[in-house]
Amino acid sequence: MKDAGFIFGSYIVTLGAILMFAVATLRRAKDSSQSVDEKDKTWL
């Protein structure tokens, strides 16, 4: 299937972008969380 590279590529780009965004968000949250009091974390 000559189109396979483009088709798989589109799925890899999609899932890769979502994964990278998710990891970056969680890392940033962890870094920022250390200097913030528990009472300010309203979702807990």
Added chain:
Amino acid sequence: MSQVLQRTSATGTRATKVIGALAILVMAWVVVSGLVLTPQDVVQGESVRIMYVHVPSAWIAYLAFIFTAVASASWLISKKHSMGFDRFAGASAEVGVMFMAITLITGSLWGRLTWGEFWQWDPRLTTTAFLFVTYVGYLAVRRLEGSVEQRARRSAVVAMLAVLEIPLVHFSVVLWRSLHQGATVLNPNGDVKMDDLMLFTLFSGVVGFTLVFVWLVLHRQRTMLLVDVANRQGLDAAIAARKIEGSVN
């Protein structure tokens, strides 16, 4: 319980865990069905498989930008000017920009297979690229110097103007002659000519991407709250230090 949650993720709750797990399950189904189970298209052949990630990402990007505008309007209208609206607007726009980038890249790959070229200055492609650049600009406005209130006011105005581009993008295939195909599912006569499994996989994609959107926005807006609080604490500490310095001198 809260300590356990914090150890795994600073912004996670039981709800985000459930949403995240559901998102993984639905996305896994979309990948398997989109790549393996669904039939090829009569006209486009195998390349139609890109539709299952391209179309939902475009719809969710639109949805994200509409939420950004609604949250921005809510911030401007509300008397309390709750910063929660502003953070939601910012988080939704960031996720929307990511989905719009996915739309442009996957559309470009699909275009190469269908039209023989990665890019054409076609009305749909051009207006979509313009929408993407506008929201990158919106994110840049959010990073300008100033207080959180100034950030919220400036970006709310930009968001409410930027959202006006969405109808232009959506109807560009009707308003102008376009290489891009018209709406297959959201067409005005409601006549959807698509295989049942293809349609189900496409809607699964919309559900999966929506769950991903909700999960990312929840985490991102909580992260923004943490950053705002940390910045405020830093500012308070700096002011206190200057006061002490002033009283000593």
